[in-house]
Amino acid sequence: MTGILKVLNPGIYTTIQDLGRYGHQSEGFSPAGAMDYRAFRLANQLLGNTENAAALEMTLQGGTFEVLSDTFIATAGADMPIDIDGRSHPSGIAIPVLKGSTLTIGAASDGARTYLSVAGGFKVNRVLGSASTHARSGIGGYKGRPLKAFDRLAAYGGQVHKIAQQRVQIPRGDDVVHVVPGQQFERFDEAMQRTFFEGEYELTKDADRMGARLKGPKLEADAHDVLSEPTQLGSIQVPKGGQPIVLLNDRQTAGGYAKIATVARADIPKFVQMRPGETVRFKAVTVEEATEMYKAEMERIKDGTYMETNNDFRAHIRPVSKKVERIMGG
Amino acid sequence: MKIRQFAEDALTIYLGDEIDEVVNRQIVALRHHIEAQSFEGVVEVVPSYTSLIIHFDVFSVELEKLKAALEEIDIDALAQEPFEYRVIEIPVCYGGEYGPDIGYFKESGLSEEDVVRLHADTEYLVYMLGFMPGFPFLGGLDERLYKDRLETPRVSIPAGSVGIGGRQTGMYPFESPGGWHLLGRTPVPLFDADREPSILYEAGDRIVYRSIGEDEYRDIEKRVAQGGYEVISEVRNK
Numbered sequence: 001m002t003g004i005l006k007v008l009n010p011g012i013y014t015t016i017q018d019l020g021r022y023g024h025q026s027e028g029f030s031p032a033g034a035m036d037y038r039a040f041r042l043a044n045q046l047l048g049n050t051e052n053a054a055a056l057e058m059t060l061q062g063g064t065f066e067v068l069s070d071t072f073i074a075t076a077g078a079d080m081p082i083d084i085d086g087r088s089h090p091s092g093i094a095i096p097v098l099k100g101s102t103l104t105i106g107a108a109s110d111g112a113r114t115y116l117s118v119a120g121g122f123k124v125n126r127v128l129g130s131a132s133t134h135a136r137s138g139i140g141g142y143k144g145r146p147l148k149a150f151d152r153l154a155a156y157g158g159q160v161h162k163i164a165q166q167r168v169q170i171p172r173g174d175d176v177v178h179v180v181p182g183q184q185f186e187r188f189d190e191a192m193q194r195t196f197f198e199g200e201y202e203l204t205k206d207a208d209r210m211g212a213r214l215k216g217p218k219l220e221a222d223a224h225d226v227l228s229e230p231t232q233l234g235s236i237q238v239p240k241g242g243q244p245i246v247l248l249n250d251r252q253t254a255g256g257y258a259k260i261a262t263v264a265r266a267d268i269p270k271f272v273q274m275r276p277g278e279t280v281r282f283k284a285v286t287v288e289e290a291t292e293m294y295k296a297e298m299e300r301i302k303d304g305t306y307m308e309t310n311n312d313f314r315a316h317i318r319p320v321s322k323k324v325e326r327i328m329g330g
Numbered sequence: 331m332k333i334r335q336f337a338e339d340a341l342t343i344y345l346g347d348e349i350d351e352v353v354n355r356q357i358v359a360l361r362h363h364i365e366a367q368s369f370e371g372v373v374e375v376v377p378s379y380t381s382l383i384i385h386f387d388v389f390s391v392e393l394e395k396l397k398a399a400l401e402e403i404d405i406d407a408l409a410q411e412p413f414e415y416r417v418i419e420i421p422v423c424y425g426g427e428y429g430p431d432i433g434y435f436k437e438s439g440l441s442e443e444d445v446v447r448l449h450a451d452t453e454y455l456v457y458m459l460g461f462m463p464g465f466p467f468l469g470g471l472d473e474r475l476y477k478d479r480l481e482t483p484r485v486s487i488p489a490g491s492v493g494i495g496g497r498q499t500g501m502y503p504f505e506s507p508g509g510w511h512l513l514g515r516t517p518v519p520l521f522d523a524d525r526e527p528s529i530l531y532e533a534g535d536r537i538v539y540r541s542i543g544e545d546e547y548r549d550i551e552k553r554v555a556q557g558g559y560e561v562i563s564e565v566r567n568k
Contacts, residue, residue, distance in 0.1 A: 028459040254460030
């Protein structure tokens with residue numbers, strides 16, 4: 001197995017993720033997977049990888065890596081500056097890197113999560129069909145945990161057939177997060193429902209891959225405890241304290257708090273790119289409307305809506321053009 | 331049977347309001363029925379105490395057809411049909427360092443031997459799995475063993491620990507923080523990615539704890555490490 005990157009500095013919280021682990025929630029396995037499915041898919045698209053190719057998810061800050069073999073990398077998501085051997089490159093493009101180079105990905109200037117893909121995707125043992133790390137149960141990804149210094153990552157590599165001469169551009173968007181009424185929506189009276197939809201909720205520092213605690217107008221239900229029932233991505237549960245928690249990819253598969261709403265799948269990428277201190281407002285949609293929004297979002301991800309022509313493409317390959325031509329088979 | 335939708339890619343079916351063996355039977359029967367039908371786009375079916383959730387792919391599911399098919403199901407008839415379930419024996423070394431809280435039951439007038447006698451050799455119904463991979467929510471605990479959670483939860487409970495929290499008994503497949511009273515520990519890995527199945531039981535199965543001594547604990551541990559240990563399970567049909 002050829003090494004592709006050696007971790008010199010893992011950043012704050014960096015894990016290997018794919019689109020998630022499905023078919024095992026009944027056994028209690030969280031789906032895990034890339035939090036911002038849009039940025040993850042776009043990072044893979046830049047390299048012509050398969051849609052489920054494993055990538056690194058970097059949180060608030062990137063990391064420093066020694067390149068162990070010639071390859072291409074691409075990033076998408078929060079804007080994190082890229083430095084390769086002292087030369088800076090913008091985020092959101094495919095870049096060739098050579099063996100022996102040092103790749104540094106800096107702190108996000110905006111947004112929370114960035115995906116780093118490599119040609120072919122990272123290679124790890126799949127657990128129950130997925131490469132996704134679920135750190136809480138210590139499975140998947142690289143040894144079931146976030147990356148540490150000196151970890152050596154491998155990749156599938158292979159011929160890169162199509163390098164997109166494009167740059168990912170995702171509009172920042174507003175602070176509105178659409179939601180579908182949840183399992184216990186009726187347990188909140190009309191005044192409480194209004195409070196939920198009219199209030200501003202701030203993302204607290206207690207926000208990780210499992211869930212995000214919000215702070216805002218207090219929500220009271222007739223009863224906050226329910227029998228443990230399956231959770232869903234984006235379930236907004238309200239424990240007795242009245243402050244909502246949004247359940248995310250590494251959530252427990254069953255939960256026992258009243259769920260007022262579910263974040264619309266189309267707005268998950270926007271929500272998981274929020275930083276602590278930023279606020280959201282919730283807006284109700286029907287589940288049918290949410291489904292149409294999600295289908296339209298997936299269409300935009302696939303049809304190139306988020307890609308723009310990268311006129312600087314040549315600028316980033318010139319210093320290594322001979323080697324790049326070799327890698328590209330040209 | 332109530333069918334509801336709280337997310338783009340899932341239907342929730344409610345079959346009751348309380349923890350109940352009959353409802354569990356209906357949920358398990360319905361789950362097997364849906365899985366056997368292989369509906370287009372259905373990804374997985376997740377049972378819980380009173381409901382079951384069907385996850386699907388929004389691009390390939392035929393939602394109206396799926397809903398119509400579900401509406402037509404006669405759940406009572408379905409739950410009458412015999413179905414297979416497993417009875418899995420989990421060896422447990424009670425007390426000592428393995429079960430540091432077994433002495434707490436003296437407050438309720440139960441000696442360590444009493445606790446083992448009441449806890450082991452009983453068939454517990456697996457209602458659902460959750461909290462962590464492979465963590466079973468079990469029903470059937472003798473009420474003399476009901477015990478509130480510890481006032482101060484432990485920062486770390488070893489994998490394989492068997493305990494009691496409120497009216498429930500269960501076990502921790504992974505090392506974890508937790509507030510349950512610990513009675514003992516099993517040397518059997520409750521999760522093994524390389525074993526088929528990686529989790530030994532599912533909703534509708536039964537678990538029986540068998541009391542073992544420290545020597546047998548170490549022996550099983552050794553056999554597990556060498557790959558020579560088979561979990562004892564029986565398939566029943568009724």
